[in-house]
Amino acid sequence: MHWIKTLKYYLKSLGPGFIIASVVLGPGSITVSSRIGSEHGYAFLWVILLAAISMVIYTSMGSRFGVSNKDSILQSIAGNYGRWFSAVIGIAAFLAASSFQFGNNLGVGIAMEGITGVDERVWPLIFTPLAIVLLFWAKNLYKLLEKLMMVLVMVMIVAFFFNLVLTKPDVGEIAKGFVPSSFSFDSLDIIAALVGTTFVLHGALYQSYLAQKRGWKVGDIKKGLSDSYTGISLLALISVLIIITSASALYPNGITVNSAADMALQLEALFGSYAKVIFSIGLCSAAFSSLMVNAVMGGGLLADGLGLGSTMDEKMPKIFTTIALLMGMLIAVFFRGNIIYTLILAQASSILAVPLIAIGMFLILNNKKVMGKLKNNLWQNVLAVFGFLLISIMVYFMYGKIITYIQSLS
Template identity: 40%
Template sequence: MTEEQAISVKPHWWQRIGPGLVTACVVIGPGSILTSSNLGAKEGYSMIWVVLVSVIFMLVYTSLGAKLGTVTDESTCTLLAKTVGRPLTVLIGCGVFFISAAYQFGNNLGVHSALENYTDFEYGIVIFNAISLAFLFGFKNLYKLVERLMSVFVAVMLLSFAINLFFAKPDLAEMAQGVIPGSGKGGLESIKDISLLGLIGTTFVITAAFYQSYLARFKGWKVNDLKDGRIDACISATIMALITIMIMSTAAAVLRGTTLSSVADVGNALQPLFGDKGQILFCIGLFSAAYSSFIVNSMIGGFILSDSLGLGGTPQDKATRLLTAAVLLTGMFVALYVIKSETKPVLAIVAAQAVTVVAAPLAAGALLLLTSSKKIMGEHRNGPVMNLFAGIGFVLLLGMAWYIATQKVVPEIQKMRSGSAAVELVPQPEMNLVSQKQS
């Protein structure tokens, strides 16, 4: 084969994707499994439409992130600092870091929940954090390693949850009806349900969409690869929707009326119906979801904070790996505290909620601002239709932030001052798991 022929040979389509698989893994975590299982057990198939709507908005912002990383040469926070100033950029970076740290102790508890059915050893998460740290500092091409790992985890999740759904024998007619808003027993009034907001929060994860711009650069995409970026984002959204709908439909088919306080309860509830094999399959899927989110989530917090501080935003920069390690260790120590003391980390949960109120809309606004700029994007800036959908998604995030602030953060702070704090279910994926862990 001549050099010209070698250059003209393009890799297969599945070799040209990757960032979307990584993003899907961070979205499908223990909190999303618990939330979708709870809604399926409570509302049946009627909330499938919410999954689809949330995935559409996630697709929009993931596409924005991929396009930004593909078209521009500078890192996202460098561009943002030039556009809005370094102080606001640092605020976003710090917010993303603390959100990732909050999610991380939920991921640790998810790994622990998957293991505790098969071993009494309480320090399994220490081993898995040590493995993650070895990956973090032991491999030069960190992105390539992560992409391959996430591809495996996605395949395992799809297979595990699909087999469980098959044996659950869901009602296909009811599943089809669930695509239509208001078709369930609660109708559109169920939108006020806090667990429904939790489902939106577990699927429309703006920090993961923001990080997509970094993953696109790590993949080496350029302007000519914009089509690959769009395909990748669509595959990512499809995977998120499939896994979430499979988990929700399994719960709707076999756990109707069951109250689930933790992801371990989901596996235990499946055992009488599916036997040990069904529980094992669920735990394999749970472990894959927890550990895949475990790795990528810590990278989101570490990389974006490092970049916002001007310390670098690539796997080759020392600061990114050190701050990623900080997220890993924070999540591990808080999780160990919860496991050993059987105490809810009330202050940490309330603080994480408060940070989310500020950081999530800011991150979405920053992504929308950068991709709408002709100076930054040139001819590839957002069109009217993309801006319309992104704007609706931004308003949705603002509404959720307002709800969390007024209905959760402020009341909990007042309870803490009066000495009667009792953190309730909140619309954040991994915090759901933590807040209910010892209920």
């Protein structure tokens, strides 16, 4: 029975990692993973692994800051490097979060239409006000989010795992997919999109706030790091499950996924109506969890970066969060155009703002006056620089893509 007590203790110590996983894995991530699996099979599984390693490094950096400081990370950056720097990082984080909100609202609509048959454009008008009600009237928003996200992440894992079991994938081919044999400069758009599904730096930055809200101190560092590793591992696992499902069920039949709804329909064609319902439940869990927490992160980081409050108990973080929620809802309801391409572009373009976040985290985590013995060591810096270079290369590539796309709209 000792192992049961150990498991219960371990689960109770988790929370922030689940919140980070839930915000990163939204419908944009699911769409990208589904599309790439259906078009390229298992070939790009290795990208998820690299992105997950980078995300683990920066999330653990956020945890180490959170347990060792009373001030928030953006307050500390403002005090050491200037308010302008924290403000720019806050704005960058808000823009990165906002780029996800469109997809989150679309995902809620697509999933609920798959479950109920009611038009997808109705659901953002229901779920966004619900999220705003939770934001303003929940007595302890953090505890509510922690419990809700843990449930939703587990629902996602179960739903997508059942779909995977139905596909009976080839284990040998899966193993080959983790070997980077498919790299070429022509595939950088695929790699950028997949990196964007896992390596989300405003989430890693927010881990420091979650650790502080939990009340963790230096003595809890192992607990904080374990939470970070678990959350990002679950995030990577869900992305891998979706790619494998799409690669084994759709790729051999030459079926290309054009949306998350299309993924559900294709599974229904292969396995029956219950597969569509299971997938839609997983998609809805991903969409609503990401819709809620992503807006909280974006609004909270913008307010703190500007020096207007660092917790959801304060006025301005709630106002900025509400703006992010309403922006995503309005765009989803009134948008007309190529939804799937815009979703994938938004997913990849979210990385445009994040090199600044990486620089800010790197500087403050190497500041001995701030971090003391918990400042980055050599290997942590090596891996952090690798993550920064990965993001920077993707940003350089995506800049041209976005300019071209904007020009095509005019």
